[in-house]
Amino acid sequence: MRKLSKLLLALTFAVSVSTSAFAVVVASWGGAYTESQKLGYGDPTSKALGVPIEWVDYSGGLSEIKAQIEAGAITWDIIDVFAYDTINGCDEGIFVEFDFDKDFPPAPDGTPASEDFFTDMPSKCAVGNILYSWNYAYNSDLLKSTPSTLKDFFNTSRFPGKRAIYKSALTNLEIALAADGVKMGKGGEFIYKKLEEPGYVDRAMNKIKALCEDPNGGCVFWSAGAQPPELLMSGEVVMATGWNGRFFNAAVGEGAPIVQVWDGQGLDYEYFALVKGGPNQEDAMKALAMMTSTEMLAGSAKYIAYAPWRKSSIAVMQAGEPWYKDGKTNMVPHMPTAPANLKRYFLVDAEYWADNGTELGEKWEAMKASIK
Amino acid sequence: MSSETGKILTTDGIPLEESLKQSEKKNKIKAFLLVAPLLLFLIITYMIPIGDMFSRSIDDKMVTNMLPKTYKAMENWDGKELPPEEVFEAFYLDYKILVKNKTAGKLQTQLNYEKNGFKSVLKKLARKQKKFEEGNYKEQIMKVHKRWRNVEYWRAIKRRAPSYTYSKYLKGIDMYSNEDGKIVQVSEDRRIHRILWIRTVEVAFFVTLFCFLMAYPIAHLLATLPMKYSNLLMICVLLPFWTSLLVRTASWMILLQQQGIVNDFFVWIGLVADDNRPEMMYNKTGTYVAMTQILLPFMVLPLYSVMKTISPSLMRAGKSLGATPATAFFKVYFPLTIPGIGAGCLLVFILAIGYYITPALVGGASGTLISNQIAYHMKSTLDWSFASAMGLMLLTGVLVIYWIYNKLVGVDNIKLG
Incomplete structure (x- = not known):
């Protein structure tokens, strides 16, 4: 019996040490992205608050947290999620609703948090951390002339060669319509209005299908963020849509002949959401407020080319240029929010996709199955 | 001659048959205890999850319970044209409670599975219904979003009425049961x-x-x-x-x-x-x-x-x-x-x-x-x-x-x- 109790004691000790019951647990995507979060604002916040912050990797989606809640054993406090997931998670009652101006600190000049956001949040349960771009890039060694617009992505007579596009409909419908001559409007509002009208979804799908069936074109569908730069570098495709941070890493970090085109880029946010009933909710809220403050968010842009979601963070970066960790690259021009990159863009409409994602997904797969 | 004397007794006086039964029973229990962990393991990790999956796939009580008045009012509606005022009123009353209890999100998600495009119009309704005036709810709801004037959306609500359903299985082979109760294929561009x-x-x-x-x-x-x-x-x-x-x-x-x-x-x-x-x-x-x-x-x-x-x-x-x-x-x-x-x-x-x-x-x-x-x-x-x-x-x-x-x-x- 004594042996058993000793064993139990040792076990509980081991468990408590390995999960460190006091830590705030943040689930994020891993890789270079989580590294930028950890170095940029995770560690400084942890130091300032005296609360350990533990980063765990997950592969997106809400199934794990929903399972944790249903099993009554929640182990995550904060999750890094897509806009689409914040809406679903908020509706399902998985996340805590915020009062933005009360819960989050104002900008250094006193602007309330909600006015410091680049846009409105898609739901009350979401607080942005980065802005990233769905733009496209090309391999400059493989093309004779220089593409500069979204139309050029679909122009296979001037730029022959395969294209890499995202495996699902998200953002592909938007760029197809824009390239087909539909006006974008401010932040892409016309595009989404048109997509609600009959016929326009088919028009977008047909545009993609035509590109894929074009003997001068053809497509490769990518599913992991590392694929687009890799496909460009190997020469498998001449142009690829992708996430700007990955292209930046390949171009600046590895010196690859990859050039980004910002015309018609799709701006998308990545968000933090606070899990309702998480193991350490109080500390988690404190940590979240600090991590998403002006200075802290600017910190992550030292390590990755994604823009902080607060306008005031850009000013911090500007004052500190060259901001990139190599000590010689100016970071602000590489931000999706730099004025030069924002001439024509659309904000990925999370509500539209939360509304129509499933049906569009089915149509998209049916279209893919019919490609010859 | 009493039957007692005919039985063979063991040394401690218990009839042999009984004694054998007892020891056999003991052995059986022992054998069972040996396999019990495995059996338990199989039940916990295999049978229960599969049973749970099955009940999840057919259980639709949540929506049924969320809209009790609506489904009662819908009983007399044939699904051909837009439902009458009673249905609109019942739906408004049901939905108002859900919004108040902050469970409207779950209904939005569920109905959006049935018919895409529900999520945003229900969210809009949640915001607008606070200013609704009494009476003529049909008019007021239809004014919130044009989709409320589309009978497809009301049919989708009605399809979720039963507490148990095999509609998810139909969906898995690109079929659904329409307003006449007939099982038909989904539209051609969605058959995936x-x-x-x-x-x-x-x-x-x-x-x-x-x-x-x-x-x-x-x-x-x-x-x-x-x-x-x-x-x-x-x-x-x-x-x-x-x-x-x-x-x-x-x-x-x-x-x-x-x-x-x-x-x-x-x-x-x-x-x-x-x-x-x-x-x-x-x-x-x-x-x-x-x-x-x-x-x-x-x-x-x-x-x-x-x-x-x-x-x-x-x-x-x-x-x-x-x-x-x-x-x-x-x-x-x-x-x-x-x-x-x-x-x-x-x-x-x-x-x-x-x-x-x-x-x-x-x-x-x-x-x-x-x-x-x-x-x-x-x-x-x-x-x-x-x-x-x-x-x-x-x-x-x-x-x-x-x-x-x-x-x-x-x-x-x-x-x-």
């Missing part, structure tokens, strides 16, 4: 699940076939080579087995893509022209090659273990009785390996039918299989009841194949060693 089922079975079938064709000679070689060579060969078979699936998939991408190593080699030796490189990746070829290589060990190992037990003298005996090598192989050797073939094929087929990461990465436009769809509904839409229904359909499919195999070959003929 049947394509995916066929594609999944096709991929699993061909991967199993290719695995068999490649593994049979390898396993034969392994079983007949002298120990020191066969050990080396065995390591060659197992080495990829120990490498991460993603690493192997990525390696195939680098090897087989149009600008990849294999194509470079072909161009270098002059087999193909530089501007006419064959496409071996991001299509079905890529899926077959990568999955066959990944699943090959699962075929080699059962085959090998069965072949190892076949005595070489049997083939010699056949030949000495006048059979040609081919006849001896097909009449003697091959039938003896059938248990291994059965085990290997079932193993590979079942693993292949649930694969989705590899096809998604290397399969290009044809890389979506039914498991991708299940994962999508698990992770993104959170429509777990649909995911459960499709999961069970997949499980049933596998069981059917197992049943056919049993009928054709016999399950007792499966051997893993």
Whole structure:
């Protein structure tokens, strides 16, 4: 019996040490992205608050947290999620609703948090951390002339060669319509209005299908963020849509002949959401407020080319240029929010996709199955 | 003579029959206790989850309970035209309570599964209903969004009325039951699940076939080579087995893509022209090659273990009785390996039918299989009841194949060693 109790004691000790019951647990995507979060604002916040912050990797989606809640054993406090997931998670009652101006600190000049956001949040349960771009890039060694617009992505007579596009409909419908001559409007509002009208979804799908069936074109569908730069570098495709941070890493970090085109880029946010009933909710809220403050968010842009979601963070970066960790690259021009990159863009409409994602997904797969 | 005296007693005076029964009972309990952990394990990790999946896939009480007044009012509505004022009023009253209790989000999600486009109009209604005036709710609701004037949306609400439903299973084969209660196909541009089922079975079938064709000679070689060579060969078979699936998939991408190593080699030796490189990746070829290589060990190992037990003298005996090598192989050797073939094929087929990461990465436009769809509904839409229904359909499919195999070959003929 004594042996058993000793064993139990040792076990509980081991468990408590390995999960460190006091830590705030943040689930994020891993890789270079989580590294930028950890170095940029995770560690400084942890130091300032005296609360350990533990980063765990997950592969997106809400199934794990929903399972944790249903099993009554929640182990995550904060999750890094897509806009689409914040809406679903908020509706399902998985996340805590915020009062933005009360819960989050104002900008250094006193602007309330909600006015410091680049846009409105898609739901009350979401607080942005980065802005990233769905733009496209090309391999400059493989093309004779220089593409500069979204139309050029679909122009296979001037730029022959395969294209890499995202495996699902998200953002592909938007760029197809824009390239087909539909006006974008401010932040892409016309595009989404048109997509609600009959016929326009088919028009977008047909545009993609035509590109894929074009003997001068053809497509490769990518599913992991590392694929687009890799496909460009190997020469498998001449142009690829992708996430700007990955292209930046390949171009600046590895010196690859990859050039980004910002015309018609799709701006998308990545968000933090606070899990309702998480193991350490109080500390988690404190940590979240600090991590998403002006200075802290600017910190992550030292390590990755994604823009902080607060306008005031850009000013911090500007004052500190060259901001990139190599000590010689100016970071602000590489931000999706730099004025030069924002001439024509659309904000990925999370509500539209939360509304129509499933049906569009089915149509998209049916279209893919019919490609010859 | 009383019956008591007829019984044989043990030394302590208990009738022998009873005493035997007792000790047997003890043994039975002991035996049961020995297997109890396994049984419990099976029940907890296998039976309960499958039961839970099943109840999830048919249980629709949540929506039924959320809109009690609406469904009562809808009883008299035939679903042909827009419902009458009572239905609108009942819906408004039900929804108002949900908004107040902050559970409206769940209804939004559920109805959006039934008909896309519900989410945003319900959110809009949640905001606007606070300013509703009493009476004429039909007018007021229809003013909130034009979709409320579309009878399709009201039909979708009505479809969710029963507490139990098999609609998710219908959806899994691109069907639904319409307002007349007839089971019909969904619109043509959305029929995707049947394509995916066929594609999944096709991929699993061909991967199993290719695995068999490649593994049979390898396993034969392994079983007949002298120990020191066969050990080396065995390591060659197992080495990829120990490498991460993603690493192997990525390696195939680098090897087989149009600008990849294999194509470079072909161009270098002059087999193909530089501007006419064959496409071996991001299509079905890529899926077959990568999955066959990944699943090959699962075929080699059962085959090998069965072949190892076949005595070489049997083939010699056949030949000495006048059979040609081919006849001896097909009449003697091959039938003896059938248990291994059965085990290997079932193993590979079942693993292949649930694969989705590899096809998604290397399969290009044809890389979506039914498991991708299940994962999508698990992770993104959170429509777990649909995911459960499709999961069970997949499980049933596998069981059917197992049943056919049993009928054709016999399950007792499966051997893993």
